[in-house]
Amino acid sequence: MSSVRIMRTRDWASPVPPARRELLTATPEVADDTRPPVLFVPGFGHGAWAYAEHWLEHAASRGFAAHAVSPRGHGSSEPAPKATLRAYAHDVVQVAAGLPRQAVLVGHGAGALVVAHALARYPARAGVLAAPVFGGWATLGLALRRNLFGTLPAAFGGRLRLGRRQLFGRDLPEPLARDYTRRIGHASARAQWELLRARAPENPVGDPPVLVVGTPDDRVVPRSALDKVARRYGGAPLLFPGMGHDLMLDTRWQEPVDAILDWLEKGGE
Secondary structure, eight states: OOOOOOOOHHHHHSOOOOOOOEEEEEOOSSOOTTSOOEEEEOOTTOOTHHHHTTHHHHHHHTTOOEEEEEOTTSTTSOOOTTOOHHHHHHHHHHHHHTSSSOOEEEEETHHHHHHHHHHTTSOOSEEEEESOOOOOHHHHHHHHHHSHHHHGGGGGTSOOOOOHHHHSOTTSOHHHHHHHHHHOOOOOHHHHHHHHHTOOOOOOTTOOOEEEEEOTTOSSSOHHHHHHHHHHTTSOOEEOTTOOSOTTTSTTTHHHHHHHHHHHHTTOO
């Protein structure tokens, strides 16, 4: 049986300061108390808007109360140039704890690492890690090979810049791709550096089921990393070939979210 830390000295000795957070919500036409609320968490530079494009309303159309949070410094949340991964996870836990029922946490990209840290503090109904970026020097090496000039500044505290080739499949219309990339901001330099250090998340509270989804054609997350994260949670990744890293914005966005919702309907099995 895995152990879970109950008392964290740092949490009370150095609490995360409060921050105003953006929360977008889509509710089903007919409430269904048998289905858990779903809280979507974006990756670095993205905001709740990335889920509001497609996944938020689609989840509601399938009977799930759906929410998307922008952690501090993202989207329309309060600016936070010195935010840490711990602060991002704190935002997720605070929003999830304020929902009326035990929620499912869904994180994308580096937001999947944030969700993994939040799962160690919040007893989620289930967790979903989409195209998870768990960091480390191997991830940096891949990013440098595929996106040298966009990645190198981030290694020295600058802004990480991801372009169309890193984020989307070839069939996404160019005007949409340009619009999405223009809307992407950046995480704090400190959080980016913490991502490179790749401190492993603690074990989830209550051992919830965790699903890993991704694409073997991801130009940000190598297939080996998908397999490694999935093994950590006792499974194999659910793959969607031909898609880009931003699963929720790519042309075939409906396929992964339907797979996630189907999995939840089956009880996370």
